[in-house]
Amino acid sequence: MTLKFYADPGSSSCRRVSAVIKHLNIDVEEVFIDLLARQNRSEKFLTLNPTGMVPVLVDDQAEGDPIVLSEAGAIMIYLCESVGDTTLWPSGTQRFTVLKWMLWAAEHFRQPAPIYFEEVVIAPLMGVSENTARISEANRLLALHGPILDGHLRDRDFVVGGTVTLADFDLAAPLSQMTRSKVPYNKFPNIMRWAKGLEDSVESWRVSGTALNNRMDKALSPTNAEGGRAAAE
Ligand SMILES: N[C@@H](CCC(=O)N[C@@H](CS)C(=O)NCC(=O)O)C(=O)O
Known part of the structure; x- marks a missing residue:
């Protein structure tokens, strides 16, 4: 293939x-x-x-x-x-628990991140001021969904079972831009501990995070940001 x-x-x-x-x-x-x-x-x-x-x-x-x-x-x-993997995408009934968290991530937990990214990172590049109504809505969604994941992770290192699955990648992804977009995930201590654990213990997650940060640092450097602004106009 x-x-x-x-x-x-x-x-x-x-x-x-x-x-x-x-x-x-x-x-x-x-x-x-x-x-x-x-x-x-x-x-x-x-x-x-x-x-x-x-x-x-x-x-x-x-x-x-x-x-x-x-x-x-x-x-x-x-x-x-x-490739016939059954670690990230387990077989049997566990697969449906992984799928449940992946769908929940898409429909609920990941929603605030793009709003913050657009308002806090992109809007200033375009010379537009932050839309506070959108940030309030993102905060409402985070207050609704954040405690669900935080509670689930209270005594867990991974979202499903004892090793990393696709559910961890799907749920941890929105934290990738946190240093830039300032989504207040740090209100949730179990989410923060779990996310750090993933970065520390799962090499593939760490490597992809480093690539993301390198790309974002370059993209948001003053020279490139100028190019991005021109392209968007
Ligand atoms: N639901 C999609 C979302 C993908 C997505 O949001 N992609 C963004 C980058 S993170 C994108 O391509 N944005 C460009 C645009 O909207 O023009 C997925 O899970 O793959």
Whole structure:
């Protein structure tokens, strides 16, 4: 199988997939889609994913039509299944508990992070002031959902079972931009302890985090931020 992974390493959704690729040692060709240069809006990229979002995975199988997948969660599961992994994506009933947390992450826990990112990181680059109503809504969502995960993690190092699964990657991803976007996750001591434990003990997660931070530092350096502003106008 020939796999092409279209990604910007500064994206926390791409990080979820990168961590799986690294964790399972899967051979992929990475195609850099520069979000800052709006390459995700090119005609060619939009034929792969009409939403214009990374990540995208294309599997050029030897036989049949290529498989084109967007949505990080679907890509992560596809990769695990394609190599027969049952560690990140356990078999049996545990699989449905992992899936439950992945869906909960998408529908609830991850919601505040992009709001903070747009208002605290992107808006100033565009010379726009912070929309306080959106930040209030993000805080409302965090106050609603944060205690659920924090309570679940009270006596756990991983979200499901005793080792890392896709549920950990999906739930920890929104903390990736925390130093820049300032989402107040530090109100939740168990979430903070668990997230640090993942960074310390899961190499694939740490490596993908380093790549994300390097990319973001470069993207937000004054020279590049100027380019990003021009591209957005
Ligand atoms: N639901 C999608 C979200 C992906 C997503 O939000 N991608 C962002 C980067 S983190 C993106 O491509 N943004 C570019 C845009 O919206 O134009 C997934 O889980 O893969």
